[in-house]
Amino acid sequence: MSSKFEVKELNLFFGEFQALYNINLQFSEREVFALIGPSGCGKSTFLKTLNRMNDLVLNCKITGDVLLDGKDIFSAIDVNVLRKSVGMVFQKPNPFAMSIYENIAFGPKTHGVSKKAELDEIVEMSLSAAALWDEVKDRLKKSALDLSGGQQQRLCVARSLAVNPEVLLMDEPTSALDPLSTLKIEELICNLKTKYTIIIVTHNMQQAARVSDKTAFFLLGQLIEADLTDKIFSSPKDKRTEDYITGRFG
């Protein structure tokens, strides 16, 4: 399998504080990669590096290389083109205060799609891909804020898909959802895997085991180990990974 994302010797600082230490990781196409680890170990920070959301943090400094299809994301790709290729779904659903339709159309419009027919098609395709179309097709003009939390999160997935990304970053996408909505998102992830590279942060071991092909365990800003999910969960190499997975960890 070819490598989609390649992270080499990544160090990240917030001012004096070092949040990530010498991370080396590769993500292949069409795989689900789970990032696990205790709170504050740098999972979100790492994820936000991949679409350069850390640029928004004033005192954030990064060393090392991150390559998307072999191209350096910090120098060889325009940041907005990068973010088009690398979508992100956040921990808390964050639909805009607009209609369902406009939420989805916002991204394509950002990148130059203006024909109504084309937008209509993108909206339907994205919502269908996020398994939301049937629930909202009769109220596309209604506010997205009236949807339930689970629907809002699927809307956010659809919104990311609408700009035709290659990679999807998900930061604990189900932590704010009820079990049923969580199940729907997990099903969604398994379906989307056929087209996209998905990197998902999760607090939930079972979730990582259910949806991911590979898993990486982070601890205090360091990557402890990364391997096939089956291996990580059945025979972790590092004692700390084992402790965490078996719940012997804070």
Place this chain on the structure above:
Amino acid sequence: MNRYKLIRFGVWAAAFMSAATLFIIIFYILVNGVPHLTPDLFSWRYTSENVSMTPAIINTAVMTVLSLLVSVPLGLFTAIYLVEYSRASRFLTFIRLAVQTLAGIPSIVYGLFGLIFFVTFLSWGFSILSGALTLAIMVLPVIIRTGEEALIAVPVSYREGSFALGATRLRTVFRVVIPAAVPGIMAGIILAIGRIAGETAALIYTAGTVAKTITGVTSSGRTLAVHMYVLSSEGFNTDQAAATAVVLLVLVAGMNALSLYIAKKAVSYEQ
């Protein structure tokens, strides 16, 4: 528990007094004004016999629109800069300090500034233009402060969501953040309209007290509030002044209702 009862009574009494005061004022204005609301007062032309307020109503509308035309864009862009673009710096502290200072200045001082700068220095004379620009400066802090608050109230997650789709900051601000901030922004504009419609001190030395309908932005004219002030200070037409107060009250209340209605329409997306 007696102390608890006492506090409860105190709170209730305070609320009652505030409501009662407002009620008494409105009642007083209506009782004194309504009987004197004669058709004469709404004649198209002002004469010293009919002391018509129609010209003043038209002047007020023009004055309000002109002031807002200047202050709303200027104030909103300042607020947008402060919230969305600036980073903590001395310049920023300076702007905030300037805005706060402007907000605390009594309106007569704005009037005197308008007199010196617009009326005399720019030789615009007593005119709607001088008055409107003076008022624009006066309400600028209101627009900036409420605009800032409205923008700050928009969740950071909206901005993140937009950036994460590859939108520029410009697009994020104008297509995602500002539409979500419309209710707060409208509230600020309503406040500004209220201050413009109710202002007298800043206008007497800038727009003058001519009782006729203005014919252009360079003609002098009095707004409704100034009209009322002149009538009551002259002492001949206190009844008519009270009647004018009724109209002013209704107009301001009507404008507020209208603005609220617009704000509601604009944000039917919000919950």
